[in-house]
Amino acid sequence: MAFTLHPSQWGVMIRFEHVTKRYPDGTTAVDDLSFEVAEGELVTLVGPSGCGKTTTMKMVNRLIEPSSGRIFVDGRDIAETDPVELRRRIGYVIQQVGLFPHRTVLENTATVPRLLGVKRSAGRARAAELLDLVGLDPSVYGDRYPEQLSGGQRQRVGVARALAADPPVLLMDEPFGAVDPVVREHLQNEFLKLQAQVRKTVLFVTHDMEEAVRLGDRIAVYGQGRIEQFDAPAAVLGAPATPYVAEFVGADRGLKRLSVTPIEPADLEQPPVVHLDDPLPRDLGSRWAVVLDGEENLHGWISAERAGQSGSVRDHARRMEAWLPVGASLKQAFSTMLQHDAGWIAVIDEEETGRFLGVLTPARLHEALRRSIDADAQDIARAEVALESIATVPPTGPVTKD
Template identity: 65%
Template sequence: MIRLDGVGKRYADGTVAVQSLDLDVRAGELVALVGPSGCGKTTTLKMINRLIEPTSGRILLDGDDVTHADPVQLRRRIGYVIQQVGLFPHKTILDNTATVPRLLGVDRKQARSRAAELLELVGLDPKLYGNRYPAQLSGGQRQRVGVARALAADPPVLLMDEPFGAVDPVVRDRLQGEFLRLQEEVRKTIVLVTHDLDEAVRMADRICVLSQGGHVEQYDSPSNVLGSPATAFVAEFVGADRGLKRLSVTPIADGDLEQPPVVRSSATLAEAADLLRREGAAWAVCLDDGGALRGWIGVADTVRGTGTVADSCHRMEAWVPARASLKQAFQEMLQYDAGWVAVLDGERYVGVLTPRTLHEALRRSVEAQVAGVRLEDAAVDIVPSA
């Protein structure tokens, strides 16, 4: 979809921002450009839509060399999202979002209709926000509008320069999650510039690590960049805590789950006490008759012996969906100070993840990387808990 063939940028004073960069981005792929300040990340991004003119090389979009195309027409084919959003302060949110379709000749009614659809898609009710002005929105809301505006002309390519860097960590985490959900629906070809390696690991299909002069040190999947740094530069850049970062790209697998005793919420407390005694367990998971999680019950909750499990079941706050990463599970454990996290497939309970099994899952991921085998084929020795 996007190919940079020997693309370089040298300024008149002799400064070389990018020496000679070769880069391929596949259709529907999200590629993150990371590296230290001054390595040419933003310059590379701006050369793709020719906000900065390259001094050498070719830029191909779908096989067409756009190096000598009309740059204005080129930019209207490419969505562009920047850190400060750049909304027009005198235009409403709806008209801001409709800007590019209007420039392309789409009539006002149709452009505004498309804008309303996109605002809905990024989680902003057009009836509530459409007639507001940028100053009336929070930073996170303005960032959502920036994404919607970039998508308004349905461009095949989206360029994003530190798109979530101007908001606080909580909002940034939420925006990243929302954007990943959005990307599952629209499947744009995206080049993302970020200084935040954790963001790149979470969002990208592939990460391109650049050093000074736009030199590619490694261009690979997030798990390979973290697990098998290609050079000493990459190893130093990703840091000694890359094992922790790897939690973000390691999914929860069925083999990671423990299966503690399960009791139905309709069971009596006497039946629950008998189950815990037989299993030698201190607690059990409470499920309803349909298999949905209702919480947990401990030995102390069964001592009165009368009533049902539903009457004494504790609400379970710490849970993650089955498709979650180990990092999400770890965050839940920390947030709720929990000794285990329930894993749900929709409403259906499938097991629990504990600190011990989380650690073993991470070990398995690392060892699979080293051995060059698929994650599901890797195995580690797990010492039974006392």
């Protein structure tokens, strides 16, 4: 089966045509693989160990040669391209990072530009720019050595190095698999923000379905040497193409669907609102109200118990900690409610420096989940059971610090 270009993208960057990899002992790692990846698209390759996903990725930069078939990168048959030259123009990030221990962070990041003949000063300037882009201040980290960094920091350097020559294609082989779950989630968030800026064509190998769902524009689910389904995350979760995909995704795909369902303005309620410099009203008309500044940006909240006291709203407002930007996932909303033991969370427009849009309650979260899941009733029921843990929290405002 051939899997073609994502309809929302323009231009093919990677194309496999009937590619097979068979080893001398008769093992077939990849069998008659045909698919396309669009320019600027992030495709996650996911499956169990030995399914062929890493072999697929390594054939793109010719670390592994196919037994038959053709692979094109940016319209060129890679079999007709010098492999060393090809690899210098394809970014490569691996789990073990692969930094040179005897070189500083800045020198490691500038490796590929130097190999391409870029002047030392220009290469170092590019390296400093990229370190800043991945959240490492070059004036602080540039002269350090890899052993002086944490695992997460080393991984950031690995990503910066892979981007140093501005390659059109980035290959990532379980890059976040060696760090703890908290750091992994943080790195995933940072990488998504980075990808939104640089828009590289990315093949991202992982064995973790949740990571594949969270990061991928599309997901290629591998069976034994073949792609069982190649589709958008929501489609893979909502309509598995084969029993194998359904089993691999898991029985809790309704909960996984939370990861790919964004908060939308239609999901929000509009609570009472007061402003910082208003006199404190005698009656809020509710058990709580949201506090905004003069530019309609979120400041905090105030409880009904404070009404009627002396002073302004500013004197009694409490800081808001339970908030998210619009477009964040329902999973993030669910986690934020649990983390802050909150009966609701505020939603802001991050693009407009915090303009308040409304609040998301457990009831609205529940409705959004039901709309998002095209699955059987049992799958929906599993997700709803999880929501029951927060649906009973009274909407008295988030638990925050004064």
